[in-house]
Structure formats: structure tokens, C-alpha cells
Amino acid sequence: MKIDLIKGHGSGNDFLVIDEITNAYSFSEEGRAEIARLLCNRSSDLGADGVLFIMKSDHANGRMRVFNADGSEASMCGNGLRLVARYVCEMLEFKEAIIETMKADLKVSKQADIFPNVTTYQVEISPISFRLADLPLILNEDNLRNEKIPELSGELTFTALAVPNPHLISIVETDQIKSGIQKQISEKVNNPNALFPDGVNVSFVKSLSSGSIYVNTFERGVGFTNACGTAMSASSLVTCLQGLNDVDEIINVYNNGGKVQCVVHENDENYSIDLIGNATYLYKAEVEVDLGSKDFTVIWKENFSEQDIYEKLQAEAQAYLRGTGL
Structure with missing residues (x-):
């Protein structure tokens, strides 16, 4: 099977975008999962955090399904939604649109550049729930806001929420970010455990100044990632609370x-x-995929020039973080 795709990223969280609206692709559910496992493999000629399937919707401008690199499906992805927003808006020549996701229909729109010449989109992140049953998190209480979970840490406090992906957020200091505690906790709650039967995204958040935070996320189904859109959104809400x-x-x-x-x-x-950020295209390609042999070949690949511009934003952000000691 030949598949056309675009590779892009939001804040370095990279995805392969597959258009099922203008292409007559037909994938089984296991086929989607296998395509994600196959094409997202970092040791292959492509590699990514996940695959974004853009599909027709019977009531919205498009529909997004997100499959992580391990083949699991995510209910939402904020960074990925910005790429889908760009693709659908440019395809329809719209400045704003509605995208159907697993849990909600979300507003997306083209915005002024977050950094000179960096294509920028705003996407809605909702619904939001603090009910532990919606993550799920198995504790003898209805919600968890800035409280300890003794099974995970005797020192840190956590807030749990679904946006709608499940998130566990801890406000920390720089030395805790640089320690190995986040990795230890993340691996515990994303392997078989009594607290999170479906796993959870774990974010450590450092307040830098009024109006500025740093977020480091271990993403369920991915591992440590450059950025997770729903995690950054959930973390922002927790800092307001x-x-x-x-x-x-x-x-x-x-x-x-x-x-x-x-x-x-x-x-x-x-x-x-509202999550506002880049939607940067890296390249477009055509691949020949053989799901039977679990193999693929890149037929051709054509690079975009957008990454050079984005790296200027990235360099400025990294310089700022170095100045804070991170």
C-alpha cells in the first residue's frame, strides 16, 4: 500500500500526518495501530511520536485520530491538533474550523505568529475533568488537588485531571526536575500498578516567573517527549489553581x-x-507499506524549509531556560 504523508511537529513533538479526506485509504483498527508502530520507529527512515489520521466528519470540518508510537490510541493531542488544524484550514482555505476528536468537537484557528515567520495555530483543549474516575485513578476519594500520593512520593504533591487525556501534575523545584524521581514515578504508573490501570502522563512543572512556566512530561505510550500539548495545558490550569x-x-x-x-x-x-503554538512542517513523503511483513520503504521525500525558522524560536527558548538554571 502506498501512503502519502507529511511529517511535522508542535514544540518538537513530532507526528506523521495521513490524510484520509482526499485520499481513498482504508485501514482496519489493527492496521492503524501497526502503521503507527512501524512508521514511528525511531530506528527506521521516518520515526515520530505518533500518527495523526485526518478523516472525514459527518458534522465537523474534519476528524482527528491519534495513535502513539506504541500503537495505542490517545483521546486527544494538543500539539498534534495544531498540525491537523493547519492541514484542514489550508485544505479548505479557512482561517478557523471545527475538528472532531474522540471526546469533543474543538475550535481551531490560524493566529498571529508566536515568533516571526513561525506558522501558528490556536486549538481548544477540553473537556476538562477532575473526577478521578475519568482518568482513571484508583484512590478512595473523588479528586486529587495538590495532595500527596504516598505510594509514589513522600515529598511531592500532585494534582490529577483529564483534559481529556489523563494527567498527573506536580509543581516542583529545579533540583527535583534534574533528579531521577520523575522517571521513577512515570515508569511505575505506566507499568502494571494499582493506581493507574490505564497509565497516565506525568508532568513536573517549575514556575519561572509570573506568566511563565517550564513543563517536562513523560507521555503515556511515548516516554519523555519534547512537549505534550495537553500536558502543557493541564499544567497551566494547575498553576492557576x-x-x-x-x-x-x-x-x-x-x-x-x-x-x-x-x-x-x-x-x-x-x-x-486555549493552546497556541507552532505547526511546523518538516517534509512530505510517499511510503510503500507492507503490513504483512511489517516493513515499509520510503519512495520519495521532499523537505520543507520551515524548521530552520523554528530553530530560532527554539534557541531563544533554550537560552531563556539556561538563564533560569534549567
């Missing part, structure tokens, strides 16, 4: 892949988040 930042104000969110902006909105304790 703890009085470190304000709702309806821009929060600059730094990560290992660059920088995004988040704006948290509250309406009677119902929250939504």
Missing part, C-alpha cells in the same frame, strides 16, 4: 522543544484552555 498564574491571561509555557502559550478560561468552575 495554585495562584501562580491568572485565568484569562497568557501563560508562556517553555518545554524541551521550544515554547507555546496557554490561556485558561473559567466559567462556574468549568474550565477550557
Whole structure:
């Protein structure tokens, strides 16, 4: 089977985009999972954190399905949604659109560049729930906000929320980020355990100044990643809940892949988040995939020039982080 694709990234969180709207592809459910495992393999000619399948929707401008590198399906992906937003908006020649995701129909729109000449999109992150049953997290309480989980750490406090992907957020100091505790906790809750039967994304968050935070995320199904859009959104909300930042104000969110902006909105304790950041194309390619032999060949590949521009944003963000001691 021949498949056309685009590789792109949001904050260094990279994906392979497969268009099922204008192409007559037909994939089984196991086929989608196998394509993700095969093409996302970092030792192959492609490699990525996941695959974004863009599909027709019976009520929205497009539909997004996200498969992680291990073949598991994610209910949402903020960085990936920005790439889907760009693809659909450019395809339809729209400046804004509605994208159907697993749990909600989300607004997306073209925005002013977050950095000169860096293509930028805003996407809605919702629904948001603090009910532990929605992650799920097996504890004898309904929610967890800035509390300890003794099974994981005697020192750290955590907030658990679904956006709708499950997230476990801890506000920490620089030395805790540089220690091995995040890796230890993340591996524990993403292997068979009594707390998180489906695993969870684990983020350590450092407040840098008013309106600026750093987020480091171990992503379920991926591992440590340059950035996770829903994690950065969830982390921004948690900092507002703890009085470190304000709702309806821009929060600059730094990560290992660059920088995004988040704006948290509250309406009677119902929250939504705007995630604003790059949607950068790396290359387009055609591949020949043989799912029977679990192999593929890159027929051709053509690079875009956008990454050179994005790296200027990344360098500025990394210089800022070095200045904070991270």
C-alpha cells in the first residue's frame, strides 16, 4: 500500500500526518495501530511520536485520530491538533474550523505568529475533568488537588485531571526536575500498578516567573517527549489553581522543544484552555507499506524549509531556560 504523508511537529513533538479526506485509504483498527508502530520507529527512515489520521466528519470540518508510537490510541493531542488544524484550514482555505476528536468537537484557528515567520495555530483543549474516575485513578476519594500520593512520593504533591487525556501534575523545584524521581514515578504508573490501570502522563512543572512556566512530561505510550500539548495545558490550569498564574491571561509555557502559550478560561468552575503554538512542517513523503511483513520503504521525500525558522524560536527558548538554571 502506498501512503502519502507529511511529517511535522508542535514544540518538537513530532507526528506523521495521513490524510484520509482526499485520499481513498482504508485501514482496519489493527492496521492503524501497526502503521503507527512501524512508521514511528525511531530506528527506521521516518520515526515520530505518533500518527495523526485526518478523516472525514459527518458534522465537523474534519476528524482527528491519534495513535502513539506504541500503537495505542490517545483521546486527544494538543500539539498534534495544531498540525491537523493547519492541514484542514489550508485544505479548505479557512482561517478557523471545527475538528472532531474522540471526546469533543474543538475550535481551531490560524493566529498571529508566536515568533516571526513561525506558522501558528490556536486549538481548544477540553473537556476538562477532575473526577478521578475519568482518568482513571484508583484512590478512595473523588479528586486529587495538590495532595500527596504516598505510594509514589513522600515529598511531592500532585494534582490529577483529564483534559481529556489523563494527567498527573506536580509543581516542583529545579533540583527535583534534574533528579531521577520523575522517571521513577512515570515508569511505575505506566507499568502494571494499582493506581493507574490505564497509565497516565506525568508532568513536573517549575514556575519561572509570573506568566511563565517550564513543563517536562513523560507521555503515556511515548516516554519523555519534547512537549505534550495537553500536558502543557493541564499544567497551566494547575498553576492557576495554585495562584501562580491568572485565568484569562497568557501563560508562556517553555518545554524541551521550544515554547507555546496557554490561556485558561473559567466559567462556574468549568474550565477550557486555549493552546497556541507552532505547526511546523518538516517534509512530505510517499511510503510503500507492507503490513504483512511489517516493513515499509520510503519512495520519495521532499523537505520543507520551515524548521530552520523554528530553530530560532527554539534557541531563544533554550537560552531563556539556561538563564533560569534549567
